[in-house]
Amino acid sequence: MGTFQIEGGHKLKGEITPQGAKNEALQILCAVLLTPEKVIIENIPDILDVNKLIKILENLGVKIQKLGKGKFAFTADEINLEYLESELFKQEGSSLRGSIMIVGPLLARFGKGYIPRPGGDKIGRRRLDTHFEGFINLGAKFRYNKEERFYGVEAPKGLKGAYMLLDQASVTGTANIVMAAVLAKGTTTIYNAACEPYLQQLCKMLNSMGANISGVGSNLLIIEGVKSLGGCKHRILPDMIEIGSWIGLAAMTRSEITIKNVSWENLGLIPETFRKLGIKLNKKGDDIHIPSQKEYEIQGYIDGSILTVADAPWPGFTPDLLSIVLVVCTQAKGSVLIHQKMFESRLFFVDKLIDMGAKIILCDPHRATVIGHNFQSNLKATTMVSPDIRAGISLLIAALSAQGTSTIHNIEQIDRGYENIDERLRAIGAKITRTEP
Numbered sequence: 001m002g003t004f005q006i007e008g009g010h011k012l013k014g015e016i017t018p019q020g021a022k023n024e025a026l027q028i029l030c031a032v033l034l035t036p037e038k039v040i041i042e043n044i045p046d047i048l049d050v051n052k053l054i055k056i057l058e059n060l061g062v063k064i065q066k067l068g069k070g071k072f073a074f075t076a077d078e079i080n081l082e083y084l085e086s087e088l089f090k091q092e093g094s095s096l097r098g099s100i101m102i103v104g105p106l107l108a109r110f111g112k113g114y115i116p117r118p119g120g121d122k123i124g125r126r127r128l129d130t131h132f133e134g135f136i137n138l139g140a141k142f143r144y145n146k147e148e149r150f151y152g153v154e155a156p157k158g159l160k161g162a163y164m165l166l167d168q169a170s171v172t173g174t175a176n177i178v179m180a181a182v183l184a185k186g187t188t189t190i191y192n193a194a195c196e197p198y199l200q201q202l203c204k205m206l207n208s209m210g211a212n213i214s215g216v217g218s219n220l221l222i223i224e225g226v227k228s229l230g231g232c233k234h235r236i237l238p239d240m241i242e243i244g245s246w247i248g249l250a251a252m253t254r255s256e257i258t259i260k261n262v263s264w265e266n267l268g269l270i271p272e273t274f275r276k277l278g279i280k281l282n283k284k285g286d287d288i289h290i291p292s293q294k295e296y297e298i299q300g301y302i303d304g305s306i307l308t309v310a311d312a313p314w315p316g317f318t319p320d321l322l323s324i325v326l327v328v329c330t331q332a333k334g335s336v337l338i339h340q341k342m343f344e345s346r347l348f349f350v351d352k353l354i355d356m357g358a359k360i361i362l363c364d365p366h367r368a369t370v371i372g373h374n375f376q377s378n379l380k381a382t383t384m385v386s387p388d389i390r391a392g393i394s395l396l397i398a399a400l401s402a403q404g405t406s407t408i409h410n411i412e413q414i415d416r417g418y419e420n421i422d423e424r425l426r427a428i429g430a431k432i433t434r435t436e437p
C-alpha cells in the first residue's frame with residue numbers, strides 16, 4: 001500500500017487542468033470493440049482503472065498505438081475470444097467496475113460476452129441486473145456461475161431490437177445495452193435510460209461510427225440497429241468529479257484556484273450545489289475561478305429550514321461528489337444534511353473526519369448531519385486509510401486543510417481515479433509526498 005504524507009494548513013494558489021473523465025473513458029474504451037477499424041481517442045486519463053481496462057483490451061487482441069499524451073489508436077480487427085475463458089481474465093476483469101462494459105460490445109459483434117464479478121469501489125451493493133435483463137431483452141441467453149461469480153451471455157444468431165423499460169437508470173447498464181443494441185437487428189427503445197454527459201458522449205461517438213441513436217441526452221433512447229460500425233476520432237470530456245474535487249479543495253484550504261477548460265455546459269448542478277454552500281465560483285470563459293474566501297455560509301431553504309444535499313440520477317447531483325461536499329461542509333458556516341441515496345456504505349468514512357474534530361452525526365448509513373466549524377477550529381492531522389476513491393480524495397482535502405501532518409494509506413484507491421495527483425497538487429503549493437509500497 002502506497003502512502004501520502006500531507007502537511008496541512010497551507011494556502012494553495014494557481015491553475016489546475018482537469019484530466020479526461022474516468023467514467024467516460026471506461027465507456028469509450030469498451031466501444032472500440034465494436035469495429036475492426038481504427039478508433040482514435042484523445043484526452044484519456046493516465047489512471048489505474050483506465051490503464052487496467054487498456055490492458056484487458058490488449059489481452060483481447062486489440063492493437064494499441066500511443067500517439068501522444070492521452071491519445072491512443074485502437075484497432076480491434078483480430079479479437080482473441082479465448083482470453084475470456086482464461087484465469088488471467090478472471091483476475092483482470094474483476095479488478096475494476098468499468099470492465100463490465102466489454103460485455104455489450106462483445107455480445108453484439110461476436111455473439112458472446114463473459115465477465116467475472118467486476119470490482120470497483122466497495123460502497124455497498126452494486127448489482128448488475130439492469131445490464132443482463134437488457135441483454136436478455138435483446139435475445140441473449142444468460143448464465144451465472146455462482147461458485148466462480150462468473151457471468152455469461154450468448155446470442156449465436158445475433159441480437160434482436162426490443163422495447164425495454166429499465167428497472168433503474170443505471171449508468172454502466174445503459175452504456176452496455178446501448179453498445180449491444182447498435183448492432184442488433186431492428187429497433188431498440190430504452191426508456192428510463194441514464195442520460196449523463198458521458199453517456200451522451202458515448203452515443204455521439206457511436207453515431208459518428210455509423211450507429212443510429214436518437215434521443216441522446218434524454219431518458220428515452222431509440223436505436224435503429226446497423227450491420228457494422230466504422231472507425232472514428234473521439235475526445236473525452238474533462239472529469240466533472242475531479243472539477244468538483246478541486247472546488248472543494250479550494251474552499252477548504254481558503255485558496256484562490258482557477259480550474260481550466262471545465263466544459264461548463266456539461267457540469268449540470270455541480271456549480272450551483274457548491275454555490276449553495278456559500279462558495280463563490282466565477283465563470284471566466286470556460287474556466288472556473290474560485291477566489292480565496294475567509295468563510296463560506298451554507299444557504300438554508302426559503303422557509304429557513306436546513307439544506308439537504310442529496311444524489312440523484314442525472315440531471316440530479318452525482319453521488320460521486322457527495323463525500324467531497326460533506327468534507328467541505330465541516331468548515332462551512334451553518335449546517336447541512338447529506339443524503340447519499342444510491343450507495344449504502346459510502347458515508348462510513350466520516351468516522352475519520354470525526355476523529356479529526358469534525359462535527360458530524362451519522363444518522364444512518366445513508367444520511368449524515370454536518371455542523372460546520374466556520375474555521376473557528378481546525379481539523380487535526382491524523383493517520384487514515386483511504387476506503388474508496390471519493391472518500392480518499394475527501395480525506396486528502398481534509399488533511400490539506402488540517403493543522404499538522406497527516407498520513408493516508410492505501411492511496412491506490414485515489415490513484416484509481418486521479419492522475420498524478422501529488423505532482424499536480426505540489427504545482428499549486430501543496431505539501432504532499434508519496435511513498436511507494
Ligand SMILES: CC(=O)N[C@H]1[C@@H](OP(=O)(O)OP(=O)(O)OC[C@H]2O[C@@H](n3ccc(=O)[nH]c3=O)[C@H](O)[C@@H]2O)O[C@H](CO)[C@@H](O)[C@@H]1O
Pocket residue numbers: 023026097098125126127168169170171172173313318319320341342343
Ligand atoms: C464506472 C462508472 O461509470 N461508475 C459510475 C457508475 O456506476 P454504476 O453504473 O455501477 O452505477 P449505477 O448507475 O448502475 O447505479 C449506482 C447505484 O445507484 C442505484 N440507482 C441507480 C439508478 C437509479 O435510478 N436508482 C438507483 O437507486 C443503483 O442501485 C446503485 O446502487 O454510476 C454511478 C452512479 O452515478 C457512479 O457512482 C459510478 O462512479
Ligand SMILES: C=C(OP(=O)(O)O)C(=O)O
Pocket residue numbers: 022023049096097098119120121320389390417
Ligand atoms: C464509484 C466510483 O467508481 P467505480 O464505479 O469505478 O467504482 C467513482 O468513480 O466514484
